Amino acid sequence: MQSPHSSRGVDLSALRAAAQQNQQVRAQAGAPQPGTAPGPVVVDVTEATFQQEVVERSMSVPVVLDFWASWCGPCKQLSPILERLAQADGGRWVLAKIDVDANQRLAMAAGVQGIPAVKAVIGGQIVGEFTGAVPEPQVRQWLDQVLQLAARTLPGGGATPAAPQPAPDPALVKAEEAIQRGDLDGAIAAYQEILANEPANAAAKAGLARASLLKRTRDLNPQEVRKNAADRPDDVAAQCAAADLDMLGGHVEDAFARLVDTVRITTGDDRDKARMHLLELFEVLGPDDPRVNKARSALTSVLF
Numbered sequence: 001m002q003s004p005h006s007s008r009g010v011d012l013s014a015l016r017a018a019a020q021q022n023q024q025v026r027a028q029a030g031a032p033q034p035g036t037a038p039g040p041v042v043v044d045v046t047e048a049t050f051q052q053e054v055v056e057r058s059m060s061v062p063v064v065l066d067f068w069a070s071w072c073g074p075c076k077q078l079s080p081i082l083e084r085l086a087q088a089d090g091g092r093w094v095l096a097k098i099d100v101d102a103n104q105r106l107a108m109a110a111g112v113q114g115i116p117a118v119k120a121v122i123g124g125q126i127v128g129e130f131t132g133a134v135p136e137p138q139v140r141q142w143l144d145q146v147l148q149l150a151a152r153t154l155p156g157g158g159a160t161p162a163a164p165q166p167a168p169d170p171a172l173v174k175a176e177e178a179i180q181r182g183d184l185d186g187a188i189a190a191y192q193e194i195l196a197n198e199p200a201n202a203a204a205k206a207g208l209a210r211a212s213l214l215k216r217t218r219d220l221n222p223q224e225v226r227k228n229a230a231d232r233p234d235d236v237a238a239q240c241a242a243a244d245l246d247m248l249g250g251h252v253e254d255a256f257a258r259l260v261d262t263v264r265i266t267t268g269d270d271r272d273k274a275r276m277h278l279l280e281l282f283e284v285l286g287p288d289d290p291r292v293n294k295a296r297s298a299l300t301s302v303l304f
Contacts, residue, residue, distance in 0.1 A: 041087060041089070041091050041095060042087070042094075042097065043094065043095070043097070044096075044097050044099075045096040045097065045103075045106075046098075046102065046103055046106075047105060047106055050106060053094075054096050054121055055124045057094055058122055058123060058124055058125075059123060059155070060154065060155075061094060061150065062120055062121065062122050062146050062154075063093065063095075063096050063120070063121045063122075064082065064094065064096065064118060064119070064121075064143070064146070065096050065098055065117075065118065065119040065120075065121060065126075066078070066079055066082050066095060066096065066097045066098065066116065066118055067098050067100050067107055067112050067116065067118070067119075068097060068098070068099060068115055068116055070099070070101070072115050072250075073248055073249035073250040073251075074132060074133035074248070074250065075115055075116040076249075076250025076251075077133040077252065078116045078118070078132075078133045078134065078139075079097070079116070081136045081139055082095050082139065083095060085139065089143075092147060093143065093146065093147065093150075100112060100115055110126065111126075114131050114132075115131075116131070117131050118130050118134075118139075120146040120149075122149060122150050122154060123153060127146070127149060128145070128146060128149075130176075131180060132179065132180065133210070134176075135203060135206030135207060135210060135285070135286055136285070136288065136289070137202045137203045137286060138172070138176070138203050138206070138207070141203070169194075169203075171190060171193065171194045171204075172194065172203055172207065174190050175187045175190035175194070175204070175207055175211075176207065178190055179210070179211055179214070184211050184214055184215040184218070185215070187207070187211040188208060188211045188212060188215065191204045191205075191207045191208035191211060195208065202286060202287075205283050206283055206284060206285075208283070209283035209284040210284050212280070213244055213247060213248060213281070214248075216241075217244050217245060220241060220245065225242055226242060226245075228241070228242075229241070229242035233265070234262075234265055234266060234270075236262060236266060236273050236274050239259065239262040239274065240259070240262075240273070240274065240277045242258060243255040243258045243277065243278075243281065244281075247281055247284065252285065252291050253291055253294075253295075255281060256281065256291065256292075256294075256298075257295070257298075259274050259277060259278040259281070260278065260295060260299055260302060262274040263275050263278070263303065264302040275299065275303070278295070278299060282296065
């Protein structure tokens with residue numbers, strides 16, 4: 001995950017100059033002071049609205065760009081997290097959702113190479129970014145860094161974070177970078193090393209579960225996996241593989257329901273394997289996700 005204010009940020013200078021002039025005009029006319037975003041905190045953005053919704057608004061509050069597509073499974077995992085956090089922060093930053101299929105020139109201008117891609121814009125400049133379905137605790141940490149940067153750089157202090165946040169853990173950064181370059185074994189080893197020293201580290205737990213999921217599904221044949229699962233409903237290995245594909249494709253509730261049903265119809269070691277696999281998938285999202293809480297209740301009902 002790239003920290004805010006990275007040297008790789010993209011300067012949208014041509015649009016930024018116009019936005020700064022517009023901001024001065026609005027200030028002279030008695031427009032609201034910076035600090036919170038007027039209007040909706042989650043907006044769909046196109047090429048036609050990018051100037052107003054992203055560049056101009058970023059002069060007052062951070063704007064977080066969510067580059068997504070309807071066919072992107074990981075996007076379906078990450079976007080709800082971003083939307084939920086935007087609503088929870090109540091206008092301290094704006095979430096701008098950009099469909100890459102419909103806005104290819106915007107994606108190209110922003111240097112998007114893979115999705116989901118998330119980029120923070122402050123003062124008309126991209127100052128930080130990350131790629132992939134990052135667990136919520138890490139998204140929250142990244143957003144807090146964006147807010148801190150805005151507090152130091154935007155007129156009037158921008159959006160002030162609720163409390164100072166610690167610097168990113170270098171070990172977590174190392175693990176995330178390994179995932180970004182496709183070194184899943186390296187990422188798994190890095191997360192395991194963190195957990196050996198900090199067994200309760202939530203970000204490392206989520207990262208390890210995510211890296212393990214990516215590794216398990218990397219060489220799977222989806223058609224074969226689906227057929228095996230349909231033909232052998234009581235085969236734990238077949239159902240776990242299908243649940244992994246469900247999870248990777250963003251069908252989280254389907255993945256959880258599949259394994260709860262597997263626990264229901266199996267016994268002994270098979271039942272325990274299905275249960276443990278479900279618990280591992282819970283770690284991908286973290287304990288605060290409502291889908292995890294719902295599935296955990298369903299699991300308890302079939303176990304007891």
